[in-house]
Amino acid sequence: MNLEVFRNYSLQHLKKDILSGIVVGIIAIPLGLGFAIASGISPVTGLYTTIVAGLLIAILGGCRFQIAGPTGAFVPVLLGIVLQYGYENLLIAGFMSGILLIIFALCKVGALIKYFPPSIVIGFQSGIALIIF
Numbered sequence: 001m002n003l004e005v006f007r008n009y010s011l012q013h014l015k016k017d018i019l020s021g022i023v024v025g026i027i028a029i030p031l032g033l034g035f036a037i038a039s040g041i042s043p044v045t046g047l048y049t050t051i052v053a054g055l056l057i058a059i060l061g062g063c064r065f066q067i068a069g070p071t072g073a074f075v076p077v078l079l080g081i082v083l084q085y086g087y088e089n090l091l092i093a094g095f096m097s098g099i100l101l102i103i104f105a106l107c108k109v110g111a112l113i114k115y116f117p118p119s120i121v122i123g124f125q126s127g128i129a130l131i132i133f
Helices: 011-038 043-060 072-085 087-106 109-115 118-132
Strands: none
Touching: 011 043, 011 072, 072 087, 087 109
């Protein structure tokens, strides 16, 4: 573990981090509940998912400033999996996608984003906004 990031960490930084965590929680928790309902699973599953994912991202995240939470782009995908294959297979699909993400991270696939034209990135984000709307 690299403890260098804590060299200039102060009580003021801790206060800001706690406030940021509260703000992100106020946004992410209801969003997780809503996305769970929209995906056809129980709201408590969305709550657990938001909490566990937030903790894992905070612990395993690769940078000092990290914000993450549920995303609306997955609702149609998750609903389709639940309706066609059931909740149990949704868990399997989620586990398998997690393994793929770990493999991609180890291979540093994220560095390839610099080769994508900005118009493609903006188009993708606009598509996600349309799905959420």
